[in-house]
Amino acid sequence: MELPFDRVWxxxxxxxxxxxxxxxxxxxxxxxxxxxQASRPEDRRWIRILLFGFFWYASLxxxxxxxxxx
Amino acid sequence: xxxxxxxxxxxxxxxxxxxxxxxxxxxxxSPIFWVIVIGYFALVLGFGSYFARFNKSTSDFxxxxxxxxxxxxxxxxxxxxxxxxxxxxxxxxxxxxxxSGTMAYMNDWFFMPLFMFGxxxxxxxxxxxxxxxxxxxxxxxxxxxxxxxxxxVYMLGYIGIGFATMAKTLLPIMEPHLxxxxxxxxxxxxxxxxxxxxxxxxxxxxxxxxxxxFILLLAGMILFVLGLNYLGGFDAFWNALPADFKLPLANYNxxxxxxxxxxxxxxxxxxxxxxxxxxxxxxxxxMACRSVNDGRKAAAxxxxxxxxxxxxxxxxxxxxxxAIATTRPDILDPETVKSDExxxxxxxxxxxxxxxxxxxxxVTAALMSTVDTLINAVAxxxxxxxxxxxxxxxxKETDDRHYLRAAMWISAGATVAGVGSAWAFNQFDSLxxxxxWFHSTLTPPLVAAIFLGIFWPRFTAKGxxxxxxxxxxxIVFGRFFPGLLIAPFDHGIPMDEEAPYKYIGALYNxxxxxxxxxxxxxxxxxxxxxxxxLTIWTGEDARHFFKGSAPDDRPGLKLHLRWQVNxxxxxxxxxxxxxxxxxxxxxEGAMVYLCDRRKWLGGLxxxxxxxxxxxxxxxxxxxxxxxxxxGHFLVGQEIVVEKEF
Numbered sequence: 001m002e003l004p005f006d007r008v009w010x011x012x013x014x015x016x017x018x019x020x021x022x023x024x025x026x027x028x029x030x031x032x033x034x035x036x037q038a039s040r041p042e043d044r045r046w047i048r049i050l051l052f053g054f055f056w057y058a059s060l061x062x063x064x065x066x067x068x069x070x
Numbered sequence: 071x072x073x074x075x076x077x078x079x080x081x082x083x084x085x086x087x088x089x090x091x092x093x094x095x096x097x098x099x100s101p102i103f104w105v106i107v108i109g110y111f112a113l114v115l116g117f118g119s120y121f122a123r124f125n126k127s128t129s130d131f132x133x134x135x136x137x138x139x140x141x142x143x144x145x146x147x148x149x150x151x152x153x154x155x156x157x158x159x160x161x162x163x164x165x166x167x168x169x170s171g172t173m174a175y176m177n178d179w180f181f182m183p184l185f186m187f188g189x190x191x192x193x194x195x196x197x198x199x200x201x202x203x204x205x206x207x208x209x210x211x212x213x214x215x216x217x218x219x220x221x222x223v224y225m226l227g228y229i230g231i232g233f234a235t236m237a238k239t240l241l242p243i244m245e246p247h248l249x250x251x252x253x254x255x256x257x258x259x260x261x262x263x264x265x266x267x268x269x270x271x272x273x274x275x276x277x278x279x280x281x282x283x284f285i286l287l288l289a290g291m292i293l294f295v296l297g298l299n300y301l302g303g304f305d306a307f308w309n310a311l312p313a314d315f316k317l318p319l320a321n322y323n324x325x326x327x328x329x330x331x332x333x334x335x336x337x338x339x340x341x342x343x344x345x346x347x348x349x350x351x352x353x354x355x356x357m358a359c360r361s362v363n364d365g366r367k368a369a370a371x372x373x374x375x376x377x378x379x380x381x382x383x384x385x386x387x388x389x390x391x392x393a394i395a396t397t398r399p400d401i402l403d404p405e406t407v408k409s410d411e412x413x414x415x416x417x418x419x420x421x422x423x424x425x426x427x428x429x430x431x432x433v434t435a436a437l438m439s440t441v442d443t444l445i446n447a448v449a450x451x452x453x454x455x456x457x458x459x460x461x462x463x464x465x466k467e468t469d470d471r472h473y474l475r476a477a478m479w480i481s482a483g484a485t486v487a488g489v490g491s492a493w494a495f496n497q498f499d500s501l502x503x504x505x506x507w508f509h510s511t512l513t514p515p516l517v518a519a520i521f522l523g524i525f526w527p528r529f530t531a532k533g534x535x536x537x538x539x540x541x542x543x544x545i546v547f548g549r550f551f552p553g554l555l556i557a558p559f560d561h562g563i564p565m566d567e568e569a570p571y572k573y574i575g576a577l578y579n580x581x582x583x584x585x586x587x588x589x590x591x592x593x594x595x596x597x598x599x600x601x602x603x604l605t606i607w608t609g610e611d612a613r614h615f616f617k618g619s620a621p622d623d624r625p626g627l628k629l630h631l632r633w634q635v636n637x638x639x640x641x642x643x644x645x646x647x648x649x650x651x652x653x654x655x656x657x658e659g660a661m662v663y664l665c666d667r668r669k670w671l672g673g674l675x676x677x678x679x680x681x682x683x684x685x686x687x688x689x690x691x692x693x694x695x696x697x698x699x700x701g702h703f704l705v706g707q708e709i710v711v712e713k714e715f
Contacts, residue, residue, distance in 0.1 A: 003313055011319035011330035019180045019338060026183035029525060035187040035609030040623060046186060046366060053179045053374055060378070061176070061318050064169065068316035 008069055016058050023054050098246060103427035110285075110431040111262050114278055114438065118266020121274040124674070124702065128473045131271035132199065132450045134358035135677065135700065137665075138276060140367035142672035143359050146276045147368060148376045149283035149439030150351060153232065156384045157290075157433055158239070161416070162409035164388025167328050168315025171388060175381035176318070177338035178345070178373045185346045186366045188524050188606040193353055194362045195612035196603045201350055201520070202455040208523045208604045209531035210597075216538050217519075218455040220512045221350060222448065227505040229444050229484065230491025233260055236437040237492065240430070256492050263438050264485030267445045268478050272358055273674075275442045280672075282435035287376075289432030290383020296420040297390030301397065310393035326566040332573025340576040343517045347524075351443035354450055360663060360673050361714060387416040394419065441488070448484040449477045514576070515541035518583035522591075527605050533591030540590075541583035548578050613715065619659055621715040626655030628712040630667060631691045633703060639694035643682035646691050646711065654713045656681050661714040664691070664701055677701035678714070 027050065030036050036043050098104075125131050163171030198204045201221060206214035237255040244250040250258070266274050301307045308316070320330040345352065346369075359365040391412045395404040407415060417429045453473055457480075461468050495505070515538045522529040522537070548555045552570035556578045563574055571578075603612035613621045629650055639645060644662060646654070656662065658681060665676035677700040685692055691711055693701070703709055 003317070007314070007321055008317065010322045014322070014331060015177070015319065015334060015338070018334070019177070022180045022339070023183065026181060029606065030183045030187040033187065033606040033609060034611075035191055035606050037610075042363060043187075049370055050183050050186065053182060053370065056374060057176065057179050064318035068169070068313070068318070 003069060008065060012061060012065060015061065020054070027051075098244065098248075100422075100424050100427065102424035103430075106424070106427035106431055107434075110434065113281065115262060115266055117278045117281070118270035118274045121271075121277055122269040124273045125269075125271045125474065126700070127470050128453065128477055130273065131474055131477050132354055132357075132446065132453075134272040134276055136358060137360050137673045137676045137678075138358050138364075139360060139669070139672040140364040140371065142276055142280060143355055143364070143368035144371045144376060145283040146279035146355055146439075147352065147372045148287065148380055149279035149435070150355070150443045151345075151372075151377070152283075152286055152380050152384060152436050153440040156436055157286075157387070157413050158235075158410055160381075160384040161386075161388035161391070161413040163328070164385035165391050165407075165409050165412040166388075167320060168311060168392065169318050169385075169389065170320040170328075170330075171385045172318065172378075172381035173320060173330070173333055174337045174341070175377045175384070177334070178342045178377060180338060181342050181346055182369065182373065184525070184606075185369065187609070189347050189520075190356060190365050190369070191362050191609055191612055192524065192604060192606070194357060194359075194365060195616035197616070198353075199357075199454045200451050201348060201353065201516075202451060204523070204604070205519070205534070208601055209534045213519070213531060213534045213538070214455065216535070217516065218451060220516060220538075221451055222456075223508060224505075224512065225350065225444050225448050225451070226484065226487050227491055227508070229441055229448070229488030230493075230495055231505065232437050232441040232444070233488055233492035234495045236434065237496075239433055252496055253489075253493060256489055259434070259437070260485050260489045260492075263441050263445070264482055267442045268481040268485070271477070271481075272354060272446055275446050276355070276358060277674075278442065279439045282439040285435045286432045286439075287379055287383050289429055290380075290386060293417065293420060293429070294382060294386035294390065297386060297393070297416070300420055301390070301393055306397075307390070307393045310396045311389070312392075312396070315389075315392060323561050323563045326564050327569075327572065329563055329573065331561045332563060332571070332576070335580070336573040336576035340514060340517060340580060343521060344513055347520050348513070348516050350447040350451060354447060355443070360665075360676065360678075387413045390420075391416040445481050445484045445488070449480040452480040452484070453477050510579075511542050511545050512538075514545060514579035514583045518580065518587050522584070522587050523605070525606055526588075526591075527601065527607055528591055528596060529587060530591045530594050531597055532594040533587045536590040537583050537587040540586045541579075544582040544586065545579050548575060548582070617659075617661055617715060622655075622657060622660055622713075623715055624655040626713040627653045628710050629653055630708050631689055631711055633664075633691050633693055633698070633709050635695055635698045636685075636692035637695055639692060640682060641694055641696050642680055643694050644679040644691055644697055644711075645683055645685050646681070647686060647688060648684045650689065650691070650711070651681070651684055654681075654711065656713045658683065663712055663714050664693070664697070664703075665710050666701075666703060667708050667710050675702045675704065675707075681713075 038044065129135060160171055160174070192198065193204070198207070202214045202217040205217045233256045236259050237252045240255050241252060244255050266278060298304055298307050301310065320328055320333060323329050323331050356365040356368070359368060391402055394416070395402045395407070401419065402415060417426060421429060453476060457476055458473065518541060519534045519537045523534065552575070553565060556571045556575050557565065559577045559581065560571060560574050563571065565571060602608045603615045631646070631650065636645065644664065654662065660681045662679055662681055663676065664679060665673060677697055679693070679697045691709065
C-alpha cells in the first residue's frame with residue numbers, strides 16, 4: 001500500500017522543524033549564558049554531545065521511516 | 071534447557087489460545103512461579119536492610135550523600151521512567167497504532183541543552199533540596215507553599231495509582247491460589263516497598279532500581295526475541311505488520327484519539343519539561359550524582375540509549391501481538407482482544423507458567439521502582455518544605471538526626487497514605503479522574519513558573535503567583551469551552567465531543583500559562599532580591615556558592631593513595647603531601663572527591679572533602695574522622711583522590 005507523503009513525512013518535518021527551533025534556541029541561550037565557558041574543554045565536549053544527540057534522533061526516526069516505506 | 075523450561079516452544083493454536091485466556095490464573099499453580107516472585111521480593115527487602123547502614127544524615131537519606139557514578143543513576147532513571155502501567159499502556163498503544171506507540175520515549179532530546187547547562191547546575195551547585203525550595207529562593211514563601219501543596223497532592227495520589235495498578239495486575243494470579251483481594255495485595259506490595267524505602271532511603275532506592283531496571287529491560291528484550299523466534303524471524307515479523315503500523319511517527323492530525331501533533335506538544339514539550347525540570351524524584355536522583363558532569367552523563371546516556379531500549383521493552387508485546395494477530399488470528403483474534411489485555415495475552419502465548427513469573431516480577435519491578443522514588447520524594451518535600459520550616463518558625467533547634475528519624479516516619483506515612491488513596495481509587499472511579507484532572511491542571515503552571523524562573527531574570531514573584539492561579543483558571547476554562555479557547559491551536563485535529571482535544575490541549579495550556587506569567591511580570595515591579603546562581607545567566611555564581619570561594623579549574627591527576635584517619639584535622643577536611651598536592655593541581659580549600667578504587671561499586675564507598683594544608687608523610691591521604699566515616703572506606707583498600715574544583 002502506497003502511503004501518502006503527508007502521512008509519512010509531515011510529522012517528521014514538524015518534529016525536527018519545531019523541535020529543532022526549541023533545541024537550537026536552547027543551545028543559543030546556553031552559549032550566551034555564563035553556565036557555558038568556552039575555555040572549559042568539558043563544556044565544549046558537552047555541546048558536541050548535544051549536537052550529536054539531535055542528529056542521532058533525527059537519523060533514528062529517518063531510518064525508521066525509510067524502513068517502513070521500503 | 072532453562073530457556074525451554076521458562077519460555078514456550080511451538081504448540082497447537084487451540085491449546086495456545088486457551089492458555090492465553092487463563093495464563094494469569096494458571097501461573098499461580100507453578101511452584102517455580104512462586105520461587106521467582108517470592109525470591110524477588112526477598113531480594114528487594116534484603117537490599118533495603120543492607121543499605122540502611124549508609125544513612126547517617128538527611129543528605130544521605132534524600133540524596134545518597136551525592137556520591138554515585140553516572141551509570142548507577144542512569145539505570146535508576148530507567149527504572150523510575152518505566153512505571154507499573156508502562157508495559158500495559160504502551161503495549162496497548164503499539165497494538166492499536168504500531169511502532170508510533172514508541173513516540174513518548176523517543177522525543178526527549180529537545181530540552182537537553184537547557185537541562186544540562188541550566189537546571190542541573192542550578193539545583194546541584196545551589197544545593198536546592200526540593201522544587202518548592204527553589205520557588206522560595208527565586209521568588210517568595212507564598213510561591214513555595216503553593217508548589218508544596220500541588221506537589222504533595224500529586225505525588226501521594228500517584229503512589230496510590232501505582233499500588234492500585236499493581237494490585238489489579240496481580241489479582242488474577244493471587245486470588246485463585248491465595249484468596250487475596252485487591253486490598254490485601256496492595257498492603258503486601260506496600261509493606262515490601264515501604265520497608266526498604268523507609269530504612270534504606272535514596273541509597274536503597276538507587277541500588278534496588280539498578281536491579282529492577284535491569285530486570286524490566288531484560289524482560290522486554292527477552293519477550294521481543296521470543297516473539298521474533300515464534301514468528302520465524304525479524305523479516306516475518308516486519309512483513310506481518312500493516313504498512314501504516316511500521317511508521318515511527320503517528321498520523322499528523324487525522325485521529326483525535328492519537329495524533330502526532332498533539333502528542334508532540336503534550337509529550338515532547340510539556341511532558342519532557344515536566345519530567346526533566348519538575349519531577350522531584352528525578353531531581354533527587356541527579357543530586358545523588360557525584361558531580362554535575364556525572365549528572366549530565368546519566369541524562370545523556372539515558373535519553374540517547376536507554377530510552378530507545380525502554381521503548382522496545384514496553385511496546386514489543388503490542389507489536390508482536392499485532393504480527394501474531396495478522397498471521398495467526400486463530401491464536402490472537404484481533405476482533406476480540408482488548409488493548410489493555412495484549413501484554414498479558416502475548417506474554418502467556420510466548421512463555422510457560424514459570425516464565426510468566428519472570429514477567430510478573432518485571433511488572434512488579436516497574437511498579438516498585440516508580441513508587442519508591444515517589445515515597446522518597448514525598449519525604450523530602452515533607453521534611454524540607456513542611457516540617458523543617460515549621461520547626462524553624464517555632465524557634466526550635468533541631469539536629470539532623472531528628473530530621474532523619476522524621477524522614478523515615480514520613481516515608482512510612484506516605485506508604486500508608488498511598489494505600490489509602492489506592493483504596494479510594496478502587497472505590498470511586500471519579501476520584502481517579504479527579505487526580506488526573508488535578509495533575510493536568512496544575513502541571514502546566516508549575517512547568518511555566520520553573521521555566522521562566524530559570525531562563526528569564528525579569529520574571530517576578532507576582533508573575534509566578536499569577537501563573538499558578540490564573541493559569542489554572544484558564545486551563546479550567548479551556549475544559550469547559552474547548553471550541554472557543556483550544557480550537558485556535560488545534561492544527562486541524564477534529565474535535566471529539568466526548569474527550570475534546572485530548573493531546574493538543576497541552577499547547578493551549580502552555581500558551582496560557584507562559585502568556586500570563588510574561589504579561590504580569592512586565593506589568594509589575596521587579597523585586598529587590600538576590601537571585602545570583604538561581605538563573606542560567608549567573609551560572610558561575612552557583613559554582614562559587616557551592617565551593618564557598620572562587621572555583622579552580624586547573625586540570626589535575628587522579629591519585630591512588632593509602633588512607634589513614636587524623637583526629638587533629640578539622641571536620642570535612644583531608645590532607646596530602648606537597649607532591650600529591652601538586653599532582654592534584656590543588657590548593658588550600660580546593661574540593662576533592664575520594665572514592666574506593668573499585669569502579670563497580672559506583673561510588674557507594676566515596677565522599678567529598680576540602681583540602682587543608684600539607685603533611686610530610688609521603689603517599690598517604692589523611693582524613694578527618696567524619697570524612698572517613700562518611701566515605702565508608704575499607705581498611706587496607708587504596709582510595710582514588712581527585713580535585714573537583
